[in-house]
Amino acid sequence: MDWRVPLADLDYGKEEERAVIDVLRSKWLTMGEVTQIFEAEFCRMTGSKHAIAVSNGTLALHLACLALGIGPGDEVIVPSLSFVATSNAALYCGADVCFADVIGPDDVTIDPNAIEGLITPKTKAIIVMHYAGFPCCMREILEIASNHGIPVIEDAAHAPGASLDGKALGTWGEIGCFSFFSNKNLSTGEGGMVTCNRDDLAENIQLLRSHGMTTLTYDRHKGHAFSYDVVTLGHNYRIDEIHSALGIQQLKKLDRNNAKRRELTQVYWQNLRDTEIELPFVQRTWGLPSHHVFPILLPSHVDRLAFMSAMRDAGVQSSIHYRPIHTFSFYQNRFGTISLPITEEIGRREVTLPLFPTMTDEQLEWVITNVKRLIA
Numbered sequence: 001m002d003w004r005v006p007l008a009d010l011d012y013g014k015e016e017e018r019a020v021i022d023v024l025r026s027k028w029l030t031m032g033e034v035t036q037i038f039e040a041e042f043c044r045m046t047g048s049k050h051a052i053a054v055s056n057g058t059l060a061l062h063l064a065c066l067a068l069g070i071g072p073g074d075e076v077i078v079p080s081l082s083f084v085a086t087s088n089a090a091l092y093c094g095a096d097v098c099f100a101d102v103i104g105p106d107d108v109t110i111d112p113n114a115i116e117g118l119i120t121p122k123t124k125a126i127i128v129m130h131y132a133g134f135p136c137c138m139r140e141i142l143e144i145a146s147n148h149g150i151p152v153i154e155d156a157a158h159a160p161g162a163s164l165d166g167k168a169l170g171t172w173g174e175i176g177c178f179s180f181f182s183n184k185n186l187s188t189g190e191g192g193m194v195t196c197n198r199d200d201l202a203e204n205i206q207l208l209r210s211h212g213m214t215t216l217t218y219d220r221h222k223g224h225a226f227s228y229d230v231v232t233l234g235h236n237y238r239i240d241e242i243h244s245a246l247g248i249q250q251l252k253k254l255d256r257n258n259a260k261r262r263e264l265t266q267v268y269w270q271n272l273r274d275t276e277i278e279l280p281f282v283q284r285t286w287g288l289p290s291h292h293v294f295p296i297l298l299p300s301h302v303d304r305l306a307f308m309s310a311m312r313d314a315g316v317q318s319s320i321h322y323r324p325i326h327t328f329s330f331y332q333n334r335f336g337t338i339s340l341p342i343t344e345e346i347g348r349r350e351v352t353l354p355l356f357p358t359m360t361d362e363q364l365e366w367v368i369t370n371v372k373r374l375i376a
């Protein structure tokens with residue numbers, strides 16, 4: 001469809017085109033100098049000691065779980081109000097997941113009290129997800145986690161450039177996982193990054209990313225190594241130089257584009273505040289979010305499907321973040337019926353409106369006008 005206002009759009013220009021052509025001309029296509037630069041720049045942006053670039057955000061989460069030794073018989077606490085990859089990562093390792101509810105309509109991040117209530121002797125990790133790039137209650141969560149000696153993984157797919165008390169999201173827990181999928185704040189098409197401060201974890205993640213091999217093809221190309229050993233069961237989760245080159249360019253635009261998302265969000269909030277719509281995070285006074293998406297909660301009496309269809313007819317694309325993971329067939333078949341009242345209510349009422357850095361004032365006004373018209 002040719003949307004008058006799409007849900008998301010890329011901020012791509014000549015810089016990205018040139019960066020790709022430079023890689024093609026260099027004739028070195030995977031895991032070389034460009035990837036090293038991307039990782040170094042990501043370390044600088046987040047303040048993380050290590051950043052390990054991978055093929056996508058899902059694999060970043062899988063590597064995080066593997067590096068922490070999660071396996072069969074373990075339990076991992078996860079939010080259900082997230083993308084399915086958040087919890088799939090634990091299942092890939094043979095572990096079970098325990099779904100925690102979110103705080104409420106004002107704050108749709110994972111509830112620290114719910115986490116605490118789910119901890120058992122089998123709990124091996126907690127995965128939190130910074131919804132729309134709004135920080136989870138990291139101080140409370142880390143206190144609970146450290147009281148029980150359980151590591152925290154941050155699914156920071158929504159949160160590049162976001163921070164809490166000046167410290168980047170993705171660097172609060174033991175491991176941070178980022179996604180550079182096309183619709184994310186930093187987009188390379190496919191791509192991801194793992195951040196961590198511990199040297200042993202970083203080394204393990206680097207091995208697991210490339211077949212458990214002790215040297216890279218690039219090292220051998222450079223004459224730094226002639227052979228390798230395989231020391232663990234690894235994977236091919238590498239990124240290539242073209243995606244890294246795009247990442248370097250997108251990273252340069254990240255702060256400016258997140259600020260633009262913030263301005264657009266403020267205008268949405270100002271204009272929708274006095275309607276029956278509930279606005280998650282509108283009361284937030286803490287943290288620097290990345291505003292990955294703009295969620296609204298429709299009044300219970302509004303038919304969401306009818307609302308989204310009417311928006312479509314006005315040329316406005318909308319979406320849902322998210323259908324709760326525990327309600328998917330696969331998860332129901334595996335874990336049975338679970339009750340998470342707040343997550344389920346939000347899953348029923350949430351609609352995501354367009355938000356992207358190149359959105360024009362005219363587009364924003366058109367969305368607001370139509371939302372108000374349909375709610376009235």
Ligand SMILES: *Cc1c(COP(=O)(O)O)cnc(C)c1O
Binds near residue numbers: 059157179180
């Ligand atoms: C996008 C996303 C992922 C997965 O990232 P991919 O790069 O698409 O594999 C994981 N978690 C959340 C919350 C996401 O939004």
